[in-house]
Amino acid sequence: MNKIMIEMPMVANCMANDCAYNVNSNCHAKAITIGDATNPCCDTFMNGSQHTKSLSRIAGIGACKTGTCQHNEDLECMADTVQVGMAQSEVKCMTFAMR
Numbered sequence: 001m002n003k004i005m006i007e008m009p010m011v012a013n014c015m016a017n018d019c020a021y022n023v024n025s026n027c028h029a030k031a032i033t034i035g036d037a038t039n040p041c042c043d044t045f046m047n048g049s050q051h052t053k054s055l056s057r058i059a060g061i062g063a064c065k066t067g068t069c070q071h072n073e074d075l076e077c078m079a080d081t082v083q084v085g086m087a088q089s090e091v092k093c094m095t096f097a098m099r
């Protein structure tokens with residue numbers, strides 16, 4: 001496998017414990033995608049009772065499509081870390097701040 005190293009904001013924690021990537025309120029995907037144009041939902045969320053076994057890594061924000069957020073620059077997240085949680089029964093980036 002070819003590998004790349006890239007700087008990304010880290011997912012500090014995630015309260016969507018039903019997600020397959022979530023173990024102990026941490027996200028263990030390699031990277032997640034946030035949002036559509038206006039709603040900063042977690043696009044990588046996958047409901048599942050079987051959870052990832054790769055616990056050594058913590059996810060980064062690979063891309064964010066919510067350009068209306070203050071932390072968004074050129075459709076990438078520039079925050080240091082983000083928190084993900086539940087809002088209105090959706091999994092959302094809680095670090096979102098409207099421009």
Ligand code: SF4
Binds near residue numbers: 019042
């Ligand atoms: S950040 Fe998204 S992909 Fe990661 S555990 Fe939470 S809901 Fe799942």
Ligand code: SF4
Binds near residue numbers: 061093095
């Ligand atoms: S903080 Fe803003 S730019 Fe970063 S992932 Fe959340 S919604 Fe996107």
